[in-house]
Amino acid sequence: MSDIDAVDEVWLRGIYDAAWAPMVRLATLLLTGSDEAEEIVQDALVALHRRRANFESDAHAISYLRASVVNRCRSAHRHRAVVRKHMSVDAGSGVEPESEALARHRHDRVMSAIRSLPQRQQEVVVLRYYSDLSEADIADTLGISRGAVKSHASRGMAALRVALTEMLQEGR
């Protein structure tokens, strides 16, 4: 291995360690299918590596990687059949105590409500409440204006509030 190859591998290892798991989880949330999520993040990382000279810092590269993953998820989502079997196999198996069943029911309702949103609203909600990004970072990730982010967030939250009204009232 040359010195340059070794440096590249160290760079890639650093990005991988920092971003692989979070990006796979983000892609899974956007796609509802973890097998495809790994493929998408893998492709995005390989593409990122080819452009490594263009990044000022690891943070810049990871920001770029996130945008790439979200774009690839959107593209995949647009054309593929719904892939849910991986998740649903785990969800329905076995007998569980009532408290766990209630928690699972609550979880499924929330996830179902999120997945029923239009795609952009889903992306904004996931990037905000899973990835914990700011409005500006979401705008950069999605390639839309901050105003559009606000608009999608506002509409998404309004729809979720309607869908989850009972649950929210129970929680008070």
Added chain:
Amino acid sequence: MSNVVKFTDDDDADLAALLRSELGKEAARVRPSDRFETILAETAKPARSNGFRWLAVAAALLLVVGVSLPFVMHQLNSQAPPAQSPAASAPMSPTSGASLPSMQIGLPVFYVDPQTNLFYQERLNLPTQTNALVTAVNAVLNVVPSNPQFVSRWKGGTVNSAQVVDGKIVVNLTSASYTALKDTAQAKQAAFQIYDTVNAVLSAGSDSLPVVLQSDGSSTVPLLGDTAVAGFWNNPPAMGPVWISSPQASQRIAAGDLPFSGFILTGNDAPKLTITKASSGAQVATPTVTLGAKSGQWQAWSASVNLTAGDYQAAVSADGTEHTVLFSVTS
């Protein structure tokens, strides 16, 4: 000044907490396998055909970090005569000269509104790839539209070449580019996205050139067959009856008296233009819209609104359909 952005969860603390909790649980269920060695091995291979896709995504990102030239676009739009079809309304000319600009500004690219199956045009600023035709077709295949209402029927792909040959626009894509097309109806829409885009790039107007699609050089392409046969390009999908050309989606423009313009199918009354705040939906203005010159079945419309800094949505409606654009005004 604080950089902390106040999100809507200021008013939705309980909902925000619920979403954080359940999304966190869902994410925690995912146990990614270790693919580092596989990824490392992939990076050692020569670049694959999807390399351009990444470049196109980068181009889309460039759009939102300020590469767009709002008022240049407006000037281009206002100077361009309304055309026989919106596809021909583009003022761009083909980049066939010896010196290629590094960026193609305001490249017309057609997308589909999946709710109505109507076609709409977006103007993109993209790094030049070989020539304007290749750049535009690559955008059709790879660049996600700015307007979230729209989609491309293509999932991604690579353009081998795109050029005018003997009075026809020959667009040669890799065979992999066609794999995402699932049925004939979708493939037809995808084909017309390219047809409308390349003719708009060439400013063909009513003299649209026939398009020949190829798959790795073969003129028989999946789901579509031979696109060179007579009549293939008859019965194109309908264009949206009214649309906004300026401002473009996600555009940032300076505060003041702002021009709005677009096209509408003749036979309709002047469209209704409504400007609202993006965040609250509060109506800001419903300016008077003036109809302009006619050309063929299209008529220009324009209006002017004084806006202060903020994020806005412009909605233009006619004939029961609406085209909306989100944009930002800076101080």
